Amino acid sequence: MRQLTSELRHKLDQLGTGTVQETAEQLRHLGQSGEYILIPSLLRLMDDDSLVIRQAAEQAVARLIEECPVYELVWLNEHVREWRPSPVIWKRVVEREVHKIDQASTIRLSMLTMHWSGYIREAAVRRMIREDESYSFPYLLLRLNDWVPEIRQLARAALERKLKPEHAKLWMENIMLVERLRICGRDSFESFIESVYHLLRQKECRFVLHNARVSPEPSIRQFAFRISLEAEGTDTRMIMEQALRDENPAIRRWAAQRVDRMLSGQKLREALFGMQLDSVPSIRREGLAVLATMYPDDAKAIIMDRLLDSNLPVRDTARRYAKRWMNVSYAEWYLDVIWGDDQHHLAAAISGLGETGDKADAEVLYEYAKHPSIAVRKAVIRGLMRLDASSYGTHFVDLLKSPQPGISREACRALMHHPYLIQPDVMADLLSDPDALPHVVRNVLRIISSMSKWNQVGLLLLQLPAARHEWVKQAIHRQLYNWARYPNRSYGGRLSAAERERLHKLLSLCGHELDGDLLHRLEWLMQ
Template sequence: MSRAAGGRGDDLAHLVEVLAAVDATGAPESARAALALLARAPRTVARLDEHVREDRWSAPRRTPGPAHLAARLDRPAPGAVAVALAGAHPDGRIRERAVRAMLAAPAPELAPFLVLRTGDWVEQVRTPARAALVTLLADDPAGYLPATLPTALLVGARSRGGFAVTQVTAALLTAPPPVRRALGRSGPAGQRRFVLTIGLAHGWLDRDDLVEAAESDPDPLVRVRAAETACRDAVWTGRIPTLRRLAGSRRPAVRATALTGLLRLGHLAEVSARLDDPADLVRAIAREAARRDGTDARAHYRRVVTGDAPTPGAIAGLTETAPSTDAALLHPLLAHPAAPVRAAAVRGLRLLDAVGLPLVTPLLRDPAPAVVREAATALRPLAGALPPALPWDLLADPRAELRRAGYRLLGTGDVRARLRAGLLLAVDPDPGLARRGRADVVRLARDAVRPTGRHPTPPALAVTAAERDDLRRLARDAAPVLGDECVDLLTGWLRS
């Protein structure tokens, strides 16, 4: 179903076949369970509706599944799947019959498909669908609001989609508090944002609801907005425990919002104690508190970095406040036993523009992938000063992170080096690296053979005969994964 949400016709056709097979079993429970699962993904519902609505009943693209399901409307009790997909039929008369079947045997699983028909371009379909939506939301908001709200918000921007949004908003305004609370804690992110916006406008949400959303909601926009509202109320009312609780959140944006509230209330020492926080925004707020409190943040960072327990946050803070002459303080940390400290030290040297090849180059083979990544990032601008064989050795290493580092370093070389590295990576056993290699090879080949406005001059490929033969061999090895078009482009490029 997640693949069908992308809109590929083959995936959608397969989904229709699966739904038709479920309907063929004649088990109402199975059909409704399949539609309930589908209703959790409103984008998939919309794409499925568009797919079925296309004229796929004309030869030679005849798809028997939807046509067969639409014919089941003639039965006294058509299945839920047949009713749902018949609602997307190109024939408006069949869509109208499907809508009336949805109202005759209402079910929350059919509600998303009913919402789509409230914006139908045929009035005879649109009018009964709208009447059905109003009736169902009024009679059972607890059952139909969760089923209709995500799809209504999805189609709200369409030319006739405003009706559904208006109806679900009206139902939400009159729904019992437990229903509103459940909608704000579950469902897609768009639904939770909508419920939060309405709740804040109408004062539904109390302090506990806001704190819970700020701490636990998976959507960053919901978390930040809930945290801002809760912290603003806490500042106005002087509720320090609320600010302290949110200041301990694992979410940096929530911590920053709560610490800003504590800073406004004058709790300078409490805020400046976060100078070593992993988040840059939190460190900046803590440094402002330290400045007001008369604490030397730079001296603090130097003391922690050179002490027995350096932290990545302290290293980042030193990088943000100290001059480049303090880079020497980070040199001993390149051999620290903790990988996060080593990675932070390499990052600090890069930001201070004090990367030393003898110090950082050995970290390209560090046991920790994060350290290897930081080392490759730091050394990339200096790749020309590295031993020429080093990136190629890394590209042939059994460890995926080392191959990635070698490829990044080779990305600064000439066209031949980039093409050769891309061909090697295109057949890499790591799927992510292989995709990257294939994409780069295709881009290079297209730029060479088909100049564009962005790349009007083809990249120059200066190679010897031996190097050309080597590239041809690598191209043949990678041909099964590159595709015929790319292989043809490469062949012509190397021949010319």
Template sequence: MILAGRDGGAPSTRSAVGEATQPSTVRAAVAAAAVGRWEALQHLVEVLLAVDAIGAEAGSRSALAVVAADPALVVRLDANVRRGPSCGPYTEPALQRVARRFTDASSGPLAMALASMHGDGRIRERAVAAILVRPGPEMMPFLVLRAGDWVTPVRERARAGLAMLLSEDPGTWIPAVLPTVLRLDERLRGGFAVNQVRAAMFAMTAQVWRGLLGSGSPRERRFLFRTGIAQRWLPLPDLVAYALTDRDVVVRSVAAEAACREAVWTRRPDVLRRLARSTRSEVRVVALTGLVRGGHDGEVAAYLDDDAPLVRAVARDAARRLGVDAREHYRHAVGTDDPPPGAIAGLSEIGSAVDAALLRPLLAHRSARVRAQVVRALRLLDAVVAAEFAALVRDPSPAVVREVATALRPLAGALPPDLPWQLLADTRVELRRAGYRLLHGRGIDVALRAGLIAALDVDPRLAERGRADVTRLARDHARATWRLTPRPELRVSGAEHADLRALAARAASTLGEDTSEQLVEWLTATRPGV
């Protein structure tokens, strides 16, 4: 086999082919293709063809397993492999070499996998047949793709083979096909594979299912867990354990719902009380709902001061049925020396501006968590005073600073003009972020200057936001004139114009070549005022 040289078409040497077949080279090509454009995908095809040319079965399957481990890459490769470049280092379409390498089931695994993505439906159909003769876990993503093929004979053969494999040994083939199946679930003709996997899971034992549940991506675990719930493979103690300890929020929620439903049906309030003590709000709210259905309103009303909004809402509903005035409860709670943050939040949810007088003294509370919650509550009650909150913007707590900046954004025009710029130059990163937020919406010139300053910041998040804003402004000005919205216009004095040019020059390396050129053109075309 002859490989196109990277210099424009010269044949590669045997040493180059040998380098291409190294496992590290395959892994590097896969990593580059996962984030690269068509050139990287085409290079990956070249590397795989070079591995296939060696003829080693183990090496070919190992290389294919590296590709199959990334379902998103397999989908992109499937779409790209049929496109032959007309120029550059890959002038000979890879499809021609794939067709030459693949003959029948005696061909190498890589040749079969690549042939299954060929543009000719007859070759794809023969490749599917070959895969089914010599199946392997690393071949399954390519078989799943063909189960949704647009050509009926290819699709039917792939579906028949997929159904047969899943029915014969679900424990082996479900882990191999599930990542790609879930990736294609929303595609046209993609539902067949999902239904086949689900049917195969219904046929397997709970022991096999538990083994599959112990590994895989979060999306796969959620699919498996929901299927296990539908099959009632988990007893109540296991459901409670998953609800209290699982690392995935979706699995916790599904387990909590199933556990609470069974606890209500079987009259097990002890289970509901245990779940109601969970540190996870999504578990507590489901457990409290179950207690409400069991008639335990008094226990549920005790959660009026909970940190979670949904939990407080359920507790208030229970309190209403008991005749308890939740607003008076919150008013009393915020008047204590150590008010619960949940009570402050609850008062902001059902209180009015009159209640702001009860909250303002807490702005000087010793607890940063209380101060942050009070700032948020006053904002929700529409009781923000610009001068009062401006004095709080330098609070020692980053959480309080964030809440104050959020509360002051609608009132930025009432702040001292220099305050946001002073904050943007501060040594504390939370103050610089607050200053940048307060400068938002003050005009194109302010946005551009603030974005350029932020783009040079040492904080990665602030720098990324500044670069994004400057890029957006520069592209909006450089866009086509037929757009309906007007281009951004700079109205600056001569000194401000010079300052912007200096900032643009300093930020050129971090903005990128395209944005820097657009920005220079914009500033060059801008005529400064007096």
């Protein structure tokens, strides 16, 4: 989330401008929004003079905390400290908060563990440890990386006392905060992380791992699958089959990369065949490679079928293993499919011919340039780009203007690989055309970004004053900024006097369109 809508931002600006009851009602609505990014802005009202507002603010923060994912507490921990009192009163504020810490509500205590003052954080952590409630778990884990050593030691000692099977559910619910410790640098956490893993591997925690593998949170599921394979008395087959059926592609991909090491025999064979039905190409590719290696006879039909897969890496993998059976070249095989009756795989066959054919085959592809299927026309563009781009530059330029964004984007990619095929005046006309479609203008700017550095800046400076739409000017300005901000070796060649004079003239014509820093940077680079 992390970004407020304009409506919620307006409500936040209006907060506290009305009566006490109106402010309390506003807080109630904000609490119901589910936007936990509001929490830092609402904390100040938890110290309001009005009891009604204080209670409404605490209730709103409590509701928003319920909507905040555990790992987002890391973000919250950093932003709660954005507001601080003036140095004149900060000592008085600290003394007041520490004095009232025993009367603080649960939600207030949770927020005080993230306070800007180390004295207050320490007092809040001590009370949490004393009360020993389950809600304190994530807040203590955050304090493991506190910049005050005493607070780190308090939190660590309290958490190490909870390294018992009866607390396994809490550890699993907050495991992403444990994983985060790997990138925290204020202490050494390797032994602590390993002790948590050791706990979760124990057979007493088997039921917790089982529930975690069906958690609604993908990151917890992925961790649970990983640690389950290392747990005592684990059923590897069941876990791998469950992971391969998971709705999250990252988990299925993780399982696909390990399936040949974790399964064997008929179970492995069934899993590999099932992976060929997956919608994720990388999973199909992993399964195909293992299937072709371990069960080559069973894999023959699938390999031949995967020669017409919609994904290039999958087709490449299939071609690597199919050559032992092929009696003709791949180009001839794809031609037979193209000229056959299988229209369902026409786009894949055209793509395959573009990948395996030669220059003469480009004429065959061009016959399908006006096919009604967008997928076929896109495959034709990719094939022509590989086989004989220089002969079809006019075709790419015409398709760049297509009202269909996908076709225009494919033509853009072809021209980015071969920018010499489109003339600068053609790009200038498209950028200045008031009727040019937005996706066409964006694609032209992408093509300009693939040209040599000095040609880029010349075209961009030429088009900046002529741009008809404000968003086009902004896009050109952003591209000029990136051009100047990230120089590379393309600047190594010294400009001729004529080229430098031309660029300076263009820069003077649109200098009023550029901010001072960018203008000076461009002038300096031209020198």
